[in-house]
Amino acid sequence: MTSSSTGLQLEGSGRESPPQLSGDAAARVWEAVDRSTASATKAAYRSDWARFERWCHEQGQAWLPAHPLTVAAYVTEAAGQQRPPGLGESGFAARWRYSPATLARWVSSINQFHTAAGLDAPGRAEVVRRALAGIRRARATPPARRAPLLLDDVKTLLETLRPAFHQWPAGVIARRDAALLLLGFATAARRSELVGLGVGDVAVHRVDGLHITVRRSKTDQEAKGTVKAVPYGRDPATCPPCAYTRWRQLLDTAAGLDPAEQRRPVMAALFQQAGDPGVDGHVCRVDLPAPLNPAAPLFPTVHKAGAVGVRAMSGQAVNEVLVRRAAAAGYPTAQIARLGGHSLRSGFVTEAFRRGADAHAIMRQTGHRNPAILETYAREHAPLVGNAVTRLGL
Incomplete structure (x- = not known):
């Protein structure tokens, strides 16, 4: 049986043989599985998996199933790659080719293809988790947030x-x-x-x-x-x-x-x-x-x-x-470089905080489920709202 969304063969996964289903029944199963993931996400998974396959082929490593050490080596090698400086940039400034978020997404894609084939996800192994944590720690930088439009x-x-x-x-x-x-x-x-x-x-x-x-x-x-x-x-x-x-x-x-x-x-x-x-x-x-x-x-x-x-x-x-x-x-x-589609949403939250709205009222419109996320907007774009420093009489 083959997955319509990933093209993976389920036989030989090390588990008991799958039941024999009619073609129509199998198609309905895979159609439901396929709809569980957004099309853009599926496209990213396929692209990430193709890259991992090529790398494993070049390194002489197995990619399905992949050993956790193979996955850890894959992301740490990519983490060390730099791109040449752009126009007007110093040649001494490191410009990493891949962000920690991109590497984490690659691991997620590898996990998805393994679980779809009935295999254990290698990216959940401790060695891979620690490798990603080490990369994030070494490359820690402030997040690039969109500027709000008030x-x-x-x-x-x-x-x-x-x-x-x-x-x-x-x-x-x-x-x-x-x-x-x-x-x-x-x-x-x-x-x-x-x-x-x-x-x-x-x-x-x-x-x-x-x-x-x-x-x-x-x-x-x-x-x-x-x-x-x-x-x-x-x-x-x-x-x-x-x-x-x-x-x-x-x-x-x-x-x-x-x-x-x-x-x-x-x-x-x-x-x-x-x-x-x-x-x-x-x-x-x-x-x-x-x-x-x-x-x-x-x-x-x-x-x-x-x-x-x-x-x-x-x-x-x-x-x-x-x-x-x-x-x-x-x-x-x-x-202008800090503006994007999120600037309107960020601007609403910031403007609402500045005009005295509380987190619950703001969440009614934004759909946020966790007020702690809104605190980020308040701290960065409305830092004086509800801040005791305004009561010091300076």
Whole structure:
């Protein structure tokens, strides 16, 4: 019997022979096993395993089953590899090719292939655990955390977008990016959660604002789902339901049309927003029709010519939006380098702490399960909140 996800043969694993199943029954088993792991994780496992196989072949070592000492030698050799210095860097500064986190992931991949074959996981042996611990200790460095985007930052980025709102074709991308910024900040969503939203996942609530269903997340791989509420804002410029409404109007106009057919109607809808008397006021109470395709991505790719795509943005594209908009707003290069998709989520937590919200209230929106994780945000980005140093009378 062969695993469809790993290609490993289960026979000869040292355990009793597997039962004889029909082809359909075996296929159903492996389909269920295959769905237990995210596709991106499976791709990483396969890539890591292929690298380990090549290394073992070069070293004349067995890779299935692999001896714990073989795995320990594999990661310690990789840990010593350095990459040449980049442009402008000192040739004396060590730039390690692989981080401790990468090496730990390699070991996890090796373990996964062994357990899938019914074998003991060599990476769980004490020698491998201690080797990884020694590498982490020797290479201990502060974690590279994303800088938070606070509410004032979001306002600044939105202000740079405003001139493009009624320009063709830049206005289409600007409307999408404005909705992305405000919904990403207000929901404290991970970038994967943002790009995973469908148009049908957002419902307008008469009192609450928006109810956004996040169907799957990093901590909800079984897709139980959760609903995040986004209230109506006081300021039209930062009202998430307003930004959502204007973006939905463009999405609805483009829905079902080929890219070549979108130009005229989408341009008309964009310019109609410019002539709307509510352009400087709230539009979030406008009734929106049911989406033509509820499964269509809420944040799709948009071509520079203004055509709305059918595929969702990637997580990396969210990073690029923040970097591009921050650069347009004149942010320093060093600060831009620390921005990423997580900056919106980090910014929500930091802003909430600074405005007096407690950990429980913040966790209601972020979905964190452990308040100790939030303490990291408070300590690094809101260090004076709840700090006794403010009571010393200095």
